[in-house]
Every structure is written in C-alpha cells, then in structure tokens.
Amino acid sequence: MNLTISTWNINSVRLRIEQVQRFLKERRPDVLCLQETKCPNDKFPLKELQSFGYPFVVHMGQKGYNGVAILSRFPFSETSVMEMCGRQDARHITVTLAPQAKAASGVVIHNFYVPAGGDIPDPDVNEKFRHKLQFMEELRAWGGRAKPTATPAILVGDLNVAPLEHDVWSHKQLLDVVSHTPVETAALEELRQEAGWTDAMRHLRPEPEKIYSWWSYRSPDWAAADKGRRLDHIWVSDDIKNAVRSIDVTRETRGWERPSDHVPVTAVLEL
Structure with a gap:
C-alpha cells in the first residue's frame, strides 16, 4: 500500500480554503497536515474540509495565529497534543492511523509548527528567538522515538529551520539570518x-x-x-526510511492568487 502525506503551512485556512480544495483535488494525498491555520476551534471550517473527501479531521487552533490540523482519508485510532514551553499555543497535534489504513495501520503522524523566532538571532534581546530555541530544546528532549522498536512514525511540519547549506539561496549571506543560524541548524x-x-x-x-x-x-x-528556504519538512523514523518512494515540492502553489508564502511538500511511502 502507498501512503501519500503532504505538509503545508497554509497561513490561514479560512482565507485559503479554496487553495486547500484545489490542492487536494489535484494531488489527492491520503493525509494533509496544515500549520498556521490561524483559526480558533469554534471557527474551524470542519464540514467544508470534510466535504473535500477527507472525513477524518483533527485540529487545534487559536484566534489569529498558530494552529495545526490533520486531514485524512483514513480514521485515527488515537489523537493527542503536546504543550511546549508551558504554553497552550497550538503548535502540535498527532494521530495514529487506524486499521482501516491497512498496511499503514498503527503509523503515528506528528504535525509540528515550530516558532519562527523573529528577526534578531539573539536570545538575550529577542524573546521570540529565545522561545524558538527553548521549543527546539524541548523537542530534542522529547525526541519522538524513545525505542528502536517503537511504532513507525512520520514527523512533518513547518519546522522553521533550513538546516543544510543548499536549503537556502545563499548559505553565506543567511548565516546570521533567523532560520539558518548555526545554533538553529545544529539543534535541528x-x-x-x-x-x-x-x-x-x-x-x-x-x-x-x-x-x-x-x-x-x-x-x-x-x-x-x-x-527561497526549505523550512517545511517530512521526516520518517529510520525503520521506514527505505519505504519512501518519492518526495516533491508543489512550487506552483506559490504563484496562485493570494498564496501562502509556503508551498506543500508531499511524500509517498510504500508500507
């Protein structure tokens, strides 16, 4: 069985719901993970998203900023969220795929939205950057793969770090720019x-x-x-790395009307 999973920082799900519909119609992923939904739970367009052929939806949001959601063709056997840095700021949600997902049954999917960090890469003068580094340290302590025999897992999201030299348009010019500083790339x-x-x-x-x-x-x-920068990622647990058959970036969405500044990343796994 192939499992197709996409991740996309949508930068307001209500503002760009037609773009979500278009992407789902054109790419037809089994699972779509959204970040920066910018939508409180009581305003989340649940029924409309379900009408696009994704009956299983979980979301965690707040007014005006942050927010994560997972849309799926398959049901979930479990869902949960983590609070990071002592804040209830809707930056994580996870699901476990149910038996109806057949070969992908039991696969855990984590959806993260890591803080952007502001403009100044100095935690002493920039609270946003300090928060980002704290978030990443807590993420490192959590790890997500406590044992080699743990359930196969996929971690996706806007991690707001471009870790490698060729993940940015100019490695030298961006070394002092938040998202590509050595302290961030090393931590990730x-x-x-x-x-x-x-x-x-x-x-x-x-x-x-x-x-x-x-x-x-x-x-x-x-x-x-x-x-550009590669800020959006799909990670798989090492035990299923050889199941990854393809991965691509849907660059053309950046040219759609009133686009998000991020584009979807999609991976296909043969499980």
Whole structure:
C-alpha cells in the first residue's frame, strides 16, 4: 500500500480554503497536515474540509495565529497534543492511523509548527528567538522515538529551520539570518539524528540540489529572484526510511492568487 502525506503551512485556512480544495483535488494525498491555520476551534471550517473527501479531521487552533490540523482519508485510532514551553499555543497535534489504513495501520503522524523566532538571532534581546530555541530544546528532549522498536512514525511540519547549506539561496549571506543560524541548524540536526529520524527529502534528493519550500512576501518577484528556504519538512523514523518512494515540492502553489508564502511538500511511502 502507498501512503501519500503532504505538509503545508497554509497561513490561514479560512482565507485559503479554496487553495486547500484545489490542492487536494489535484494531488489527492491520503493525509494533509496544515500549520498556521490561524483559526480558533469554534471557527474551524470542519464540514467544508470534510466535504473535500477527507472525513477524518483533527485540529487545534487559536484566534489569529498558530494552529495545526490533520486531514485524512483514513480514521485515527488515537489523537493527542503536546504543550511546549508551558504554553497552550497550538503548535502540535498527532494521530495514529487506524486499521482501516491497512498496511499503514498503527503509523503515528506528528504535525509540528515550530516558532519562527523573529528577526534578531539573539536570545538575550529577542524573546521570540529565545522561545524558538527553548521549543527546539524541548523537542530534542522529547525526541519522538524513545525505542528502536517503537511504532513507525512520520514527523512533518513547518519546522522553521533550513538546516543544510543548499536549503537556502545563499548559505553565506543567511548565516546570521533567523532560520539558518548555526545554533538553529545544529539543534535541528542533533534532534533528528539522536532520535532516529530520516529527512525524507534529503534521503532521496541529497545535496547539492537546492530545494526550497518558502519564498518571502517581501520579494516583488519571488519566482525570478528565487531566494527561497526549505523550512517545511517530512521526516520518517529510520525503520521506514527505505519505504519512501518519492518526495516533491508543489512550487506552483506559490504563484496562485493570494498564496501562502509556503508551498506543500508531499511524500509517498510504500508500507
């Protein structure tokens, strides 16, 4: 059985629900994980999203910012959330696929939205950056893969870090820019390696290929400038890394009307 999973920072699910519908219609993933839904739970467009052919939906949100959701063709046997840094700020949600998912039954899917960190890469003067580093330290302590025999798992989301040299348009120019500073990239890679996760994108498409999933709104012509960063990730537990058959970035969504500054990343696993 193939399991297709997509992750997308949608930057307001209500504002861009037609884009969600279009993407689902064109790509038909089995599971879509959204970040930055910017929607309180009582305003979440649950029925509309379910009408797109995804009857199983879980979400955790708040007004105006943050928020995560998972849409699925398959039911869940379990769902849960984690509070990070002592805050209830809707940055994580997880599900376990139920037996109806057949070969993917029991696979755990974690959806994270890591804090962006503001503009100044100094935790002493920038509380947002301090929060980001604390979040990443707690994420590292959690790990997500406590035992080698743990259930196969997939971790996706806007991790707000471009960890490798060719995950940004200019490694040298962005070393002092939040999302590519050495303290962030080291923290993310240490978390990934220590806990037993494989970066699915770089597993199939290693460096030096340049790969981006985000382009700033500040660029007057994002496509021509192409000054992107790979902030959106799909990781798989090491025990299923060889099940990854393909992974790609749906770059064209960045050119849709009123787009998110992020684009979907989609992986296909043969489980």
